[in-house]
Amino acid sequence: MRIDVVSIFPEYLAPLELSLIGKARQDGILDLHVHDLRSFTTDKHRSVDDTPYGGGAGMVMKPEPWAQALAAVADGRPDPDRKPVLIVPSPAGERFTQALAYELAEEQHLAFACGRYEGIDERVIEWAQEHFTVRPVSLGDYVLNGGEVAVLAMVEAIGRLLPGVVGNPESLVEESHSDGLLEYPVYTKPSVWRDREVPPVLLSGNHGRIAQWRRHEQYRRTAERRPDLLEGFDAGSLPRADRTEL
Numbered sequence: 001m002r003i004d005v006v007s008i009f010p011e012y013l014a015p016l017e018l019s020l021i022g023k024a025r026q027d028g029i030l031d032l033h034v035h036d037l038r039s040f041t042t043d044k045h046r047s048v049d050d051t052p053y054g055g056g057a058g059m060v061m062k063p064e065p066w067a068q069a070l071a072a073v074a075d076g077r078p079d080p081d082r083k084p085v086l087i088v089p090s091p092a093g094e095r096f097t098q099a100l101a102y103e104l105a106e107e108q109h110l111a112f113a114c115g116r117y118e119g120i121d122e123r124v125i126e127w128a129q130e131h132f133t134v135r136p137v138s139l140g141d142y143v144l145n146g147g148e149v150a151v152l153a154m155v156e157a158i159g160r161l162l163p164g165v166v167g168n169p170e171s172l173v174e175e176s177h178s179d180g181l182l183e184y185p186v187y188t189k190p191s192v193w194r195d196r197e198v199p200p201v202l203l204s205g206n207h208g209r210i211a212q213w214r215r216h217e218q219y220r221r222t223a224e225r226r227p228d229l230l231e232g233f234d235a236g237s238l239p240r241a242d243r244t245e246l
């Protein structure tokens with residue numbers, strides 16, 4: 001997978017050189033390019049923003065540097081016959097979920113546009129439709145100072161799903177949201193720690209009972225912390241004792 005990120009703070013993306021994503025880049029699984037938006041300006045001040053039409057506080061990101069930067073990204077697409085997906089982190093976007101991470105992990109080329117200030121001139125989003133499948137995406141209902149932090153999160157969430165990135169693909173199977181529920185609690189040695197014991201079932205060696213306990217814990221946690229995830233959830237996959245609680 002190729003990923004391009006455009007930002008006025010390219011150094012913000014430095015953490016993507018570390019850990020599993022960094023290794024995926026070294027291994028050639030992830031081909032990640034970070035571009036400084038100011039490289040696509042033409043004035044001596046390398047300006048990327050201006051005052052908003054209609055008035056109001058703050059500044060808006062100028063369209064032309066973005067068009068130049070995104071045209072360069074589109075020109076670098078691996079498949080000339082397939083539009084890359086352009087993700088624009090925004091509180092006004094669709095919600096980023098594990099399901100969307102899996103969907104985007106199937107793409108050959110992703111691009112991320114990191115807005116700053118009050119945002120990017122809307123005409124860029126309209127123009128970009130010619131060259132990209134454009135998707136404004138939100139991490140959650142809160143406002144950041146720019147898109148860079150959201151890109152770090154999304155690139156990690158998507159990148160770790162690519163074959164060969166995490167050591168044991170099995171570890172992706174029982175994660176929160178992989179089956180519609182939150183993940184179960186985990187424990188390791190010692191079996192007693194500061195007078196707190198590991199649940200005895202986990203020491204029993206009875207894999208059927210362990211699996212049932214874990215499924216129950218997933219359901220209990222989800223009902224307690226994220227009841228919204230249980231709306232429309234298929235209870236048939238739960239241990240019978242849990243079904244009556246739905």
Ligand SMILES: NC(=S)c1ccno1
Binds near residue numbers: 090141145147
């Ligand atoms: N909630 C998101 S992704 C965001 C981007 C910029 N500000 O908030």
